[in-house]
Amino acid sequence: MSRSYDVAPVTPIDYRRLAEKRLPRFLFDYIDGGANDEQTMAANVADFAAVRLRQRVMRDVSGVDTSTTLAGRPAAMPLALAPVGMAGMFARRGEVIGIRAADRLGIPFSLSTLGVCAMEELRAASPSQFWFQLYMMRDRNAVQRLLGRARAAGCDTLLFTVDLAVPGARHRDVRVGMIGRPTLKMKLGKVRQLVTRPGWIRDVGLRGKPHTIGNLSDVVPDPTDLNAYKTWIDSQFDPSVTWKDIEWLRRIWDGKLYIKGVLEPDDARAAADTGADGVVVSNHGGRQLDGVASSISKLPGVAAAVGERVEVLLDGGVRSGIDVLKAVALGARGVLIGRPWVWAAAGAGQQGLVDMLENFRRELQVGMALAGVARVADVGPGIIDA
């Protein structure tokens, strides 16, 4: 719909539109896409929409409080920013934008192994604790070095991602030449995408340098060569990882450990048995195995299996404060958002991200009030219209 007046962005989908205008197409598609036919990605959102809440009245909701704790620390609402690789290619120093916005709201930020900004840059930008996300590498010494750096940077919570034994089949990335061997025509198309986005070129392409994978800059000969990282990462991702490796990780990492990317109750039990402090119910935002169920539909089973033993978080398809409320009601301690935060950072910068997160909080607050609950601890299955 075209309008003759300017409208303020409110929801993640509004920010998505801004990101689409700002980013070269191949980068926008890299964020936006999922695996194969993107069925799981669509189900993540659709299944949230299918959950119905119960409206409860006359319950004194004059002092609704959205605060809680996540990974043992206070959080202003049960929401954290998910690890997103290369966020600094979507917005200038995107990871710094992310942590500063998260600080403003009082919620956790997660830094991907594959972030543009290194953990030391984050530490310099913000005094707060961030969560560090790890992929297992074949070179276990490199893993140990990364964890040592994370500790030194003041990080005490590790998200260990387990749903990327091999990368998912992301057809969109092949189509736009993000992966595979692009033809000359595709290369020229990419140049055209770049020149039609002068704002991105100025802000991120030029002023957003260095474009590195900051946490891995010591493992490649030339830290500014993004292709060198790709070669290294392709040779290092370790599909042989099993629960035994988590036991090893548990021994060398004395901070909190969350296993990110479980959907099945049995896997969640195995995670709890290795001594993990939490699990993240996740299918990587529908970017890995297409055809698996949505995270929200798997949440109750996982929460029933391990909710008493470990903290259960969820990500995938969370697009509003109402979705946060639904996830908490169905057994999550809290949720993470991936695409929404990078859409806001890419489309409207740090202030845009702060505004969007504030809107999440307002929506949660209003949702709690109208469902008749004043505290997060009181949000439970009773507010779900089963």
Ligand SMILES: Cc1cc2nc3c(=O)[nH]c(=O)nc-3n(C[C@H](O)[C@H](O)[C@H](O)COP(=O)(O)O)c2cc1C
């Ligand atoms: C562009 C992009 C990059 C991502 N990179 C990582 C990553 O480096 N590590 C990781 O564990 N998950 C990564 N994820 C998955 C997110 O952490 C999260 O699980 C997912 O985005 C949640 O779904 P949502 O985007 O619907 O909120 C990435 C997701 C996107 C969209």
